[in-house]
Amino acid sequence: MSNAPGIKRVAILFAGGPAPAANAVISAAAASFLRNDSEAIGIKHGYSSLMEYDASRPLVEGRDYIPLTHEILSRTRNAQGIMIGTARANPGKNVSSPSHLDDLERVAPLQKTYDALCSLEVDALISIGGDDTLKTANKFCMFQKKLPAGAKKIPVVHLPKTIDNDYHGIDFTFGFFTAVDFLATEIRNLIYDASAGRAFFLAEAMGRSAGWLAYGAAMAGEASLVLSVEDIIGEFLTQETHVNEVTGESQTRPIMDIDIVLNYMVDLMLTREKEGKEFGVIVIAEGLAEFLPMKYLEGVPRDDHGHIAISEVNLNRRLAKLLTDKYTERTGRHRKINGVQLGYEARCTKPHAFDVMLGSQLGVGAYRALVEEGLNGVMVSVEGQLELIYQPFEKLVDPETLVTKVRFIETGCDYHKLARFLETQVNTEE
Numbered sequence: 205m206s207n208a209p210g211i212k213r214v215a216i217l218f219a220g221g222p223a224p225a226a227n228a229v230i231s232a233a234a235a236s237f238l239r240n241d242s243e244a245i246g247i248k249h250g251y252s253s254l255m256e257y258d259a260s261r262p263l264v265e266g267r268d269y270i271p272l273t274h275e276i277l278s279r280t281r282n283a284q285g286i287m288i289g290t291a292r293a294n295p296g297k298n299v300s301s302p303s304h305l306d307d308l309e310r311v312a313p314l315q316k317t318y319d320a321l322c323s324l325e326v327d328a329l330i331s332i333g334g335d336d337t338l339k340t341a342n343k344f345c346m347f348q349k350k351l352p353a354g355a356k357k358i359p360v361v362h363l364p365k366t367i368d369n370d371y372h373g374i375d376f377t378f379g380f381f382t383a384v385d386f387l388a389t390e391i392r393n394l395i396y397d398a399s400a401g402r403a404f405f406l407a408e409a410m411g412r413s414a415g416w417l418a419y420g421a422a423m424a425g426e427a428s429l430v431l432s433v434e435d436i437i438g439e440f441l442t443q444e445t446h447v448n449e450v451t452g453e454s455q456t457r458p459i460m461d462i463d464i465v466l467n468y469m470v471d472l473m474l475t476r477e478k479e480g481k482e483f484g485v486i487v488i489a490e491g492l493a494e495f496l497p498m499k500y501l502e503g504v505p506r507d508d509h510g511h512i513a514i515s516e517v518n519l520n521r522r523l524a525k526l527l528t529d530k531y532t533e534r535t536g537r538h539r540k541i542n543g544v545q546l547g548y549e550a551r552c553t554k555p556h557a558f559d560v561m562l563g564s565q566l567g568v569g570a571y572r573a574l575v576e577e578g579l580n581g582v583m584v585s586v587e588g589q590l591e592l593i594y595q596p597f598e599k600l601v602d603p604e605t606l607v608t609k610v611r612f613i614e615t616g617c618d619y620h621k622l623a624r625f626l627e628t629q630v631n632t633e634e
Contacts, residue, residue, distance in 0.1 A: 214234075214326065215324065220366070237571055292336075318351075333365050334365055335610070369416035382554075405485045407520065437612075466523075472630050524543030
Protein backbone atom coordinates (compact mmCIF):
# COMPACT_ATOMS: atom_id res chain seq x y z
CA MET A 205 0.00 0.00 0.00
CA SER A 206 1.25 3.50 -0.80
CA ASN A 207 -0.08 7.04 -0.83
CA ALA A 208 -2.13 8.05 -3.86
CA PRO A 209 -1.52 11.37 -5.60
CA GLY A 210 -4.24 13.99 -6.02
CA ILE A 211 -7.15 12.42 -7.88
CA LYS A 212 -8.82 14.69 -10.40
CA ARG A 213 -10.58 11.93 -12.35
CA VAL A 214 -11.55 8.44 -11.22
CA ALA A 215 -12.72 5.54 -13.37
CA ILE A 216 -15.35 3.13 -12.05
CA LEU A 217 -15.61 -0.32 -13.57
CA PHE A 218 -18.03 -3.20 -12.91
CA ALA A 219 -17.17 -6.75 -14.03
CA GLY A 220 -18.66 -10.23 -13.74
CA GLY A 221 -22.27 -11.18 -13.06
CA PRO A 222 -24.84 -8.57 -12.00
CA ALA A 223 -25.93 -8.12 -8.38
CA PRO A 224 -28.76 -6.13 -6.78
CA ALA A 225 -27.59 -2.74 -5.44
CA ALA A 226 -24.87 -2.43 -8.08
CA ASN A 227 -26.08 1.09 -8.84
CA ALA A 228 -25.96 2.04 -5.16
CA VAL A 229 -22.24 1.20 -5.16
CA ILE A 230 -21.52 3.03 -8.42
CA SER A 231 -23.64 6.05 -7.50
CA ALA A 232 -22.22 6.50 -3.99
CA ALA A 233 -18.64 6.12 -5.21
CA ALA A 234 -19.08 8.60 -8.04
CA ALA A 235 -21.00 11.10 -5.89
CA SER A 236 -18.22 11.05 -3.30
CA PHE A 237 -15.75 12.30 -5.89
CA LEU A 238 -18.13 14.77 -7.51
CA ARG A 239 -18.83 16.39 -4.13
CA ASN A 240 -15.13 16.93 -3.71
CA ASP A 241 -14.54 18.56 -7.09
CA SER A 242 -13.25 15.48 -8.90
CA GLU A 243 -14.61 13.88 -12.07
CA ALA A 244 -15.97 10.34 -12.24
CA ILE A 245 -16.36 8.29 -15.39
CA GLY A 246 -17.99 4.90 -15.76
CA ILE A 247 -16.17 2.37 -17.93
CA LYS A 248 -18.82 0.52 -19.91
CA HIS A 249 -19.02 -3.27 -19.92
CA GLY A 250 -16.09 -4.14 -17.72
CA TYR A 251 -12.65 -4.50 -19.25
CA SER A 252 -13.97 -5.21 -22.76
CA SER A 253 -12.93 -1.94 -24.38
CA LEU A 254 -9.90 -1.31 -22.18
CA MET A 255 -8.07 -4.54 -22.97
CA GLU A 256 -8.66 -4.06 -26.71
CA TYR A 257 -7.46 -0.46 -26.70
CA ASP A 258 -5.34 0.87 -29.54
CA ALA A 259 -4.08 4.45 -29.72
CA SER A 260 -5.20 4.61 -33.35
CA ARG A 261 -8.77 3.95 -32.20
CA PRO A 262 -9.40 6.15 -29.14
CA LEU A 263 -12.06 5.26 -26.61
CA VAL A 264 -15.38 6.89 -27.44
CA GLU A 265 -17.62 8.61 -24.93
CA GLY A 266 -21.03 6.98 -24.83
CA ARG A 267 -19.77 3.73 -26.32
CA ASP A 268 -16.78 2.90 -24.11
CA TYR A 269 -17.33 5.17 -21.13
CA ILE A 270 -19.74 7.77 -19.77
CA PRO A 271 -19.28 10.78 -17.50
CA LEU A 272 -21.02 10.12 -14.19
CA THR A 273 -22.60 13.48 -13.45
CA HIS A 274 -24.95 14.54 -10.66
CA GLU A 275 -27.76 14.53 -13.22
CA ILE A 276 -27.07 10.95 -14.32
CA LEU A 277 -26.73 9.78 -10.71
CA SER A 278 -30.00 11.30 -9.53
CA ARG A 279 -32.17 8.71 -7.73
CA THR A 280 -30.09 5.77 -8.92
CA ARG A 281 -29.11 4.05 -5.66
CA ASN A 282 -32.28 1.97 -5.68
CA ALA A 283 -32.40 1.52 -9.45
CA GLN A 284 -32.28 -1.96 -10.96
CA GLY A 285 -29.60 -3.15 -13.35
CA ILE A 286 -26.09 -1.76 -13.83
CA MET A 287 -25.86 1.75 -15.24
CA ILE A 288 -22.43 1.09 -16.80
CA GLY A 289 -23.05 -2.52 -17.81
CA THR A 290 -20.75 -5.45 -17.16
CA ALA A 291 -18.72 -8.18 -18.88
CA ARG A 292 -16.43 -11.09 -18.01
CA ALA A 293 -13.49 -9.91 -20.14
CA ASN A 294 -10.26 -10.63 -18.25
CA PRO A 295 -7.02 -8.77 -19.10
CA GLY A 296 -5.13 -10.90 -16.57
CA LYS A 297 -6.19 -14.20 -18.13
CA ASN A 298 -2.67 -15.19 -19.18
CA VAL A 299 -0.99 -14.24 -15.91
CA SER A 300 -1.07 -17.02 -13.31
CA SER A 301 2.31 -16.49 -11.68
CA PRO A 302 4.35 -13.42 -10.64
CA SER A 303 6.99 -14.47 -13.17
CA HIS A 304 4.44 -14.05 -15.98
CA LEU A 305 4.49 -10.30 -15.36
CA ASP A 306 7.88 -10.21 -17.10
CA ASP A 307 6.43 -11.75 -20.26
CA LEU A 308 5.38 -8.96 -22.61
CA GLU A 309 2.99 -11.19 -24.53
CA ARG A 310 1.20 -12.35 -21.38
CA VAL A 311 0.80 -8.84 -19.98
CA ALA A 312 -0.22 -7.25 -23.29
CA PRO A 313 -3.93 -6.98 -22.29
CA LEU A 314 -2.89 -5.40 -18.97
CA GLN A 315 -0.67 -2.97 -20.85
CA LYS A 316 -3.56 -2.03 -23.13
CA THR A 317 -5.81 -1.56 -20.09
CA TYR A 318 -3.22 0.74 -18.54
CA ASP A 319 -2.76 2.69 -21.80
CA ALA A 320 -6.53 3.04 -22.19
CA LEU A 321 -6.95 4.48 -18.69
CA CYS A 322 -4.03 6.83 -19.26
CA SER A 323 -5.65 8.00 -22.49
CA LEU A 324 -8.68 9.00 -20.41
CA GLU A 325 -6.39 10.86 -17.98
CA VAL A 326 -7.60 8.67 -15.13
CA ASP A 327 -5.87 9.09 -11.77
CA ALA A 328 -7.43 6.09 -9.98
CA LEU A 329 -9.51 2.99 -10.70
CA ILE A 330 -12.40 1.61 -8.66
CA SER A 331 -12.96 -2.05 -9.49
CA ILE A 332 -16.31 -3.63 -8.58
CA GLY A 333 -16.71 -7.37 -8.96
CA GLY A 334 -16.33 -10.89 -7.66
CA ASP A 335 -13.23 -12.84 -6.75
CA ASP A 336 -12.15 -13.11 -10.40
CA THR A 337 -12.32 -9.34 -10.71
CA LEU A 338 -10.36 -9.02 -7.47
CA LYS A 339 -7.65 -11.21 -9.02
CA THR A 340 -7.59 -8.92 -12.05
CA ALA A 341 -7.31 -5.81 -9.87
CA ASN A 342 -4.39 -7.36 -8.02
CA LYS A 343 -2.64 -8.30 -11.26
CA PHE A 344 -3.13 -4.78 -12.57
CA CYS A 345 -1.49 -3.40 -9.42
CA MET A 346 1.40 -5.85 -9.76
CA PHE A 347 1.78 -5.00 -13.44
CA GLN A 348 2.18 -1.32 -12.61
CA LYS A 349 4.99 -2.07 -10.17
CA LYS A 350 6.96 -3.31 -13.20
CA LEU A 351 6.54 -0.02 -15.08
CA PRO A 352 9.62 2.11 -15.69
CA ALA A 353 10.61 4.63 -13.05
CA GLY A 354 8.67 7.86 -13.45
CA ALA A 355 5.74 6.22 -15.26
CA LYS A 356 2.30 7.21 -14.08
CA LYS A 357 0.84 4.86 -11.48
CA ILE A 358 -2.94 4.38 -11.22
CA PRO A 359 -3.97 3.32 -7.70
CA VAL A 360 -6.66 0.62 -7.55
CA VAL A 361 -9.34 -0.02 -4.95
CA HIS A 362 -11.65 -3.02 -5.22
CA LEU A 363 -15.24 -3.35 -3.98
CA PRO A 364 -16.46 -6.94 -3.35
CA LYS A 365 -19.52 -8.09 -5.28
CA THR A 366 -21.24 -11.45 -5.58
CA ILE A 367 -24.68 -12.78 -4.77
CA ASP A 368 -22.83 -16.04 -3.98
CA ASN A 369 -21.36 -14.41 -0.83
CA ASP A 370 -18.23 -16.62 -1.01
CA TYR A 371 -15.76 -13.79 -0.35
CA HIS A 372 -12.98 -13.72 2.18
CA GLY A 373 -12.54 -10.37 3.90
CA ILE A 374 -16.22 -9.48 4.26
CA ASP A 375 -19.12 -11.24 6.01
CA PHE A 376 -21.88 -10.45 3.51
CA THR A 377 -21.58 -9.02 0.01
CA PHE A 378 -24.05 -6.53 -1.42
CA GLY A 379 -26.97 -8.12 -3.24
CA PHE A 380 -26.80 -11.38 -1.29
CA PHE A 381 -29.81 -10.79 0.94
CA THR A 382 -31.88 -9.41 -1.93
CA ALA A 383 -31.10 -12.48 -4.02
CA VAL A 384 -31.85 -14.80 -1.10
CA ASP A 385 -35.25 -13.19 -0.57
CA PHE A 386 -36.11 -13.30 -4.27
CA LEU A 387 -35.18 -16.97 -4.62
CA ALA A 388 -36.92 -17.84 -1.36
CA THR A 389 -40.14 -16.40 -2.77
CA GLU A 390 -39.77 -18.55 -5.88
CA ILE A 391 -39.12 -21.65 -3.77
CA ARG A 392 -42.26 -21.02 -1.73
CA ASN A 393 -44.24 -20.68 -4.97
CA LEU A 394 -42.80 -23.99 -6.15
CA ILE A 395 -43.86 -25.63 -2.89
CA TYR A 396 -47.49 -24.69 -3.55
CA ASP A 397 -47.18 -26.00 -7.10
CA ALA A 398 -45.59 -29.22 -5.88
CA SER A 399 -48.28 -29.70 -3.24
CA ALA A 400 -51.05 -29.27 -5.78
CA GLY A 401 -49.64 -31.89 -8.11
CA ARG A 402 -48.00 -34.23 -5.56
CA ALA A 403 -44.65 -33.62 -7.22
CA PHE A 404 -41.11 -32.62 -6.36
CA PHE A 405 -38.95 -29.83 -7.75
CA LEU A 406 -35.18 -30.00 -8.00
CA ALA A 407 -34.26 -26.31 -7.93
CA GLU A 408 -30.74 -25.34 -9.01
CA ALA A 409 -29.60 -22.11 -7.34
CA MET A 410 -26.61 -20.00 -8.26
CA GLY A 411 -23.44 -20.50 -6.27
CA ARG A 412 -20.53 -21.74 -8.38
CA SER A 413 -18.06 -22.35 -5.59
CA ALA A 414 -19.92 -22.31 -2.29
CA GLY A 415 -23.45 -22.82 -1.01
CA TRP A 416 -24.27 -19.56 0.77
CA LEU A 417 -27.00 -18.53 -1.67
CA ALA A 418 -28.50 -22.01 -2.00
CA TYR A 419 -28.55 -22.43 1.78
CA GLY A 420 -29.99 -18.99 2.44
CA ALA A 421 -32.74 -19.39 -0.16
CA ALA A 422 -33.58 -22.89 1.05
CA MET A 423 -33.87 -21.80 4.67
CA ALA A 424 -35.94 -18.69 3.93
CA GLY A 425 -38.00 -20.54 1.32
CA GLU A 426 -38.70 -23.55 3.55
CA ALA A 427 -37.26 -26.10 1.13
CA SER A 428 -37.18 -29.77 2.08
CA LEU A 429 -33.43 -30.21 1.54
CA VAL A 430 -30.40 -28.24 0.36
CA LEU A 431 -27.12 -29.63 -0.94
CA SER A 432 -24.07 -27.66 -2.02
CA VAL A 433 -20.40 -28.12 -2.80
CA GLU A 434 -19.58 -28.23 0.91
CA ASP A 435 -21.86 -31.23 1.39
CA ILE A 436 -20.39 -33.08 -1.57
CA ILE A 437 -16.84 -32.52 -0.36
CA GLY A 438 -17.85 -33.62 3.11
CA GLU A 439 -20.04 -36.67 2.48
CA PHE A 440 -20.61 -37.59 -1.15
CA LEU A 441 -17.18 -37.52 -2.77
CA THR A 442 -15.39 -40.15 -4.86
CA GLN A 443 -12.61 -40.13 -7.49
CA GLU A 444 -12.52 -40.47 -11.26
CA THR A 445 -9.57 -41.02 -13.60
CA HIS A 446 -9.79 -39.63 -17.13
CA VAL A 447 -7.51 -38.72 -20.01
CA ASN A 448 -6.77 -35.02 -20.54
CA GLU A 449 -7.82 -34.16 -24.11
CA VAL A 450 -4.97 -31.64 -24.49
CA THR A 451 -1.99 -33.41 -22.88
CA GLY A 452 -3.13 -37.01 -23.30
CA GLU A 453 -2.14 -37.69 -19.69
CA SER A 454 -4.25 -39.56 -17.15
CA GLN A 455 -5.67 -37.32 -14.42
CA THR A 456 -7.56 -38.03 -11.24
CA ARG A 457 -10.23 -35.61 -10.08
CA PRO A 458 -12.75 -35.60 -7.23
CA ILE A 459 -16.33 -36.13 -8.37
CA MET A 460 -19.76 -36.40 -6.83
CA ASP A 461 -20.83 -39.94 -5.98
CA ILE A 462 -24.12 -39.57 -7.83
CA ASP A 463 -25.57 -42.86 -6.62
CA ILE A 464 -25.13 -41.89 -2.96
CA VAL A 465 -26.57 -38.42 -3.60
CA LEU A 466 -29.60 -39.81 -5.44
CA ASN A 467 -30.29 -42.38 -2.74
CA TYR A 468 -30.15 -39.67 -0.09
CA MET A 469 -32.67 -37.60 -2.06
CA VAL A 470 -34.96 -40.62 -2.43
CA ASP A 471 -34.67 -41.18 1.33
CA LEU A 472 -35.84 -37.58 1.76
CA MET A 473 -38.81 -38.13 -0.56
CA LEU A 474 -39.84 -41.34 1.20
CA THR A 475 -39.54 -39.67 4.60
CA ARG A 476 -41.89 -36.91 3.47
CA GLU A 477 -44.33 -39.46 2.06
CA LYS A 478 -44.46 -41.20 5.45
CA GLU A 479 -45.30 -37.81 6.95
CA GLY A 480 -48.18 -37.45 4.48
CA LYS A 481 -46.29 -34.95 2.31
CA GLU A 482 -46.08 -36.29 -1.23
CA PHE A 483 -44.32 -33.16 -2.46
CA GLY A 484 -41.34 -30.94 -1.80
CA VAL A 485 -38.53 -28.78 -3.14
CA ILE A 486 -34.90 -29.87 -3.08
CA VAL A 487 -32.37 -27.07 -3.60
CA ILE A 488 -28.95 -27.76 -5.11
CA ALA A 489 -26.12 -25.30 -5.71
CA GLU A 490 -25.02 -24.96 -9.33
CA GLY A 491 -21.41 -25.55 -8.28
CA LEU A 492 -22.17 -29.26 -8.06
CA ALA A 493 -21.82 -29.28 -11.85
CA GLU A 494 -18.03 -29.01 -11.44
CA PHE A 495 -18.16 -32.35 -9.60
CA LEU A 496 -20.06 -34.27 -12.27
CA PRO A 497 -18.27 -37.18 -13.97
CA MET A 498 -16.46 -36.13 -17.15
CA LYS A 499 -19.02 -37.87 -19.37
CA TYR A 500 -21.48 -35.11 -18.45
CA LEU A 501 -18.97 -32.30 -19.10
CA GLU A 502 -17.56 -33.28 -22.47
CA GLY A 503 -17.79 -30.39 -24.92
CA VAL A 504 -18.86 -27.86 -22.28
CA PRO A 505 -16.89 -24.62 -22.89
CA ARG A 506 -15.06 -22.58 -20.26
CA ASP A 507 -14.92 -18.80 -19.83
CA ASP A 508 -11.89 -16.47 -19.57
CA HIS A 509 -11.50 -17.40 -15.91
CA GLY A 510 -11.48 -21.16 -16.57
CA HIS A 511 -14.99 -21.86 -15.28
CA ILE A 512 -17.28 -24.28 -17.12
CA ALA A 513 -20.40 -22.79 -18.69
CA ILE A 514 -22.76 -24.13 -16.05
CA SER A 515 -25.87 -23.06 -17.97
CA GLU A 516 -24.95 -25.57 -20.69
CA VAL A 517 -24.64 -28.48 -18.26
CA ASN A 518 -28.36 -28.48 -17.38
CA LEU A 519 -27.55 -29.84 -13.92
CA ASN A 520 -31.11 -29.63 -12.61
CA ARG A 521 -32.58 -31.52 -15.57
CA ARG A 522 -29.88 -34.18 -15.54
CA LEU A 523 -30.26 -34.86 -11.84
CA ALA A 524 -34.07 -34.68 -12.01
CA LYS A 525 -34.07 -37.42 -14.67
CA LEU A 526 -31.61 -39.55 -12.70
CA LEU A 527 -33.58 -38.98 -9.50
CA THR A 528 -36.84 -40.00 -11.20
CA ASP A 529 -35.22 -43.22 -12.36
CA LYS A 530 -33.71 -43.91 -8.92
CA TYR A 531 -37.06 -43.34 -7.19
CA THR A 532 -38.78 -45.77 -9.56
CA GLU A 533 -35.97 -48.30 -9.15
CA ARG A 534 -36.36 -48.29 -5.37
CA THR A 535 -40.15 -48.04 -5.07
CA GLY A 536 -41.58 -49.44 -8.30
CA ARG A 537 -43.64 -46.26 -8.51
CA HIS A 538 -43.40 -43.05 -10.55
CA ARG A 539 -43.13 -39.62 -9.01
CA LYS A 540 -43.02 -36.44 -11.06
CA ILE A 541 -39.76 -34.53 -10.46
CA ASN A 542 -39.22 -31.23 -12.27
CA GLY A 543 -35.79 -29.65 -12.71
CA VAL A 544 -35.71 -25.85 -12.65
CA GLN A 545 -32.95 -23.26 -12.56
CA LEU A 546 -33.14 -20.25 -10.25
CA GLY A 547 -30.83 -17.29 -10.06
CA TYR A 548 -30.55 -15.17 -13.19
CA GLU A 549 -33.83 -13.44 -12.40
CA ALA A 550 -32.47 -12.49 -8.94
CA ARG A 551 -29.35 -10.69 -10.15
CA CYS A 552 -31.06 -7.48 -11.24
CA THR A 553 -34.14 -7.47 -9.04
CA LYS A 554 -34.93 -4.37 -6.99
CA PRO A 555 -32.46 -4.19 -4.08
CA HIS A 556 -33.53 -4.34 -0.46
CA ALA A 557 -32.71 -1.57 2.01
CA PHE A 558 -29.81 -3.41 3.64
CA ASP A 559 -28.06 -4.07 0.34
CA VAL A 560 -28.55 -0.43 -0.69
CA MET A 561 -27.00 0.72 2.59
CA LEU A 562 -24.14 -1.78 2.34
CA GLY A 563 -23.48 -0.97 -1.30
CA SER A 564 -23.55 2.77 -0.61
CA GLN A 565 -21.08 2.40 2.24
CA LEU A 566 -18.70 0.40 0.06
CA GLY A 567 -18.94 3.08 -2.63
CA VAL A 568 -18.16 5.84 -0.15
CA GLY A 569 -15.40 3.62 1.22
CA ALA A 570 -13.69 3.65 -2.18
CA TYR A 571 -13.38 7.45 -1.99
CA ARG A 572 -12.21 7.35 1.61
CA ALA A 573 -9.61 4.68 0.81
CA LEU A 574 -8.19 6.49 -2.20
CA VAL A 575 -8.38 10.10 -1.06
CA GLU A 576 -8.63 10.25 2.72
CA GLU A 577 -6.40 7.24 3.44
CA GLY A 578 -4.18 7.41 0.34
CA LEU A 579 -4.40 3.65 -0.17
CA ASN A 580 -3.68 1.49 -3.18
CA GLY A 581 -4.24 -2.24 -3.67
CA VAL A 582 -6.95 -2.69 -1.06
CA MET A 583 -10.45 -4.13 -0.95
CA VAL A 584 -13.06 -2.09 0.90
CA SER A 585 -14.97 -4.05 3.52
CA VAL A 586 -17.21 -3.47 6.53
CA GLU A 587 -17.60 -4.91 9.98
CA GLY A 588 -20.04 -4.40 12.84
CA GLN A 589 -22.44 -1.57 12.07
CA LEU A 590 -21.09 -0.89 8.57
CA GLU A 591 -17.74 0.33 9.92
CA LEU A 592 -15.28 0.60 7.04
CA ILE A 593 -12.11 -1.47 6.96
CA TYR A 594 -9.55 -1.90 4.20
CA GLN A 595 -8.16 -5.32 3.31
CA PRO A 596 -4.82 -5.39 1.44
CA PHE A 597 -4.84 -7.52 -1.69
CA GLU A 598 -1.91 -9.49 -0.24
CA LYS A 599 -4.21 -10.88 2.47
CA LEU A 600 -6.83 -12.04 -0.03
CA VAL A 601 -4.80 -13.34 -2.98
CA ASP A 602 -2.27 -16.17 -2.94
CA PRO A 603 1.12 -14.55 -3.77
CA GLU A 604 2.32 -17.57 -5.77
CA THR A 605 -0.77 -18.66 -7.74
CA LEU A 606 -2.46 -15.20 -7.80
CA VAL A 607 -5.84 -16.80 -7.09
CA THR A 608 -8.29 -16.09 -4.30
CA LYS A 609 -9.42 -18.63 -1.76
CA VAL A 610 -13.13 -19.54 -1.76
CA ARG A 611 -14.98 -18.92 1.49
CA PHE A 612 -16.99 -22.09 1.99
CA ILE A 613 -19.70 -22.69 4.56
CA GLU A 614 -17.97 -24.58 7.33
CA THR A 615 -19.84 -27.83 7.84
CA GLY A 616 -20.89 -27.95 11.45
CA CYS A 617 -20.97 -24.17 11.88
CA ASP A 618 -24.18 -22.64 13.23
CA TYR A 619 -25.28 -21.44 9.76
CA HIS A 620 -24.91 -24.99 8.44
CA LYS A 621 -26.61 -26.47 11.51
CA LEU A 622 -29.56 -24.12 11.10
CA ALA A 623 -30.19 -25.36 7.55
CA ARG A 624 -29.97 -28.99 8.68
CA PHE A 625 -32.42 -28.25 11.52
CA LEU A 626 -34.99 -26.52 9.33
CA GLU A 627 -35.10 -29.09 6.53
CA THR A 628 -36.87 -32.46 6.58
CA GLN A 629 -35.13 -34.88 8.93
CA VAL A 630 -34.28 -37.78 6.64
CA ASN A 631 -35.15 -41.31 7.72
CA THR A 632 -32.89 -43.73 5.81
CA GLU A 633 -35.01 -46.75 6.70
CA GLU A 634 -37.58 -47.53 3.97
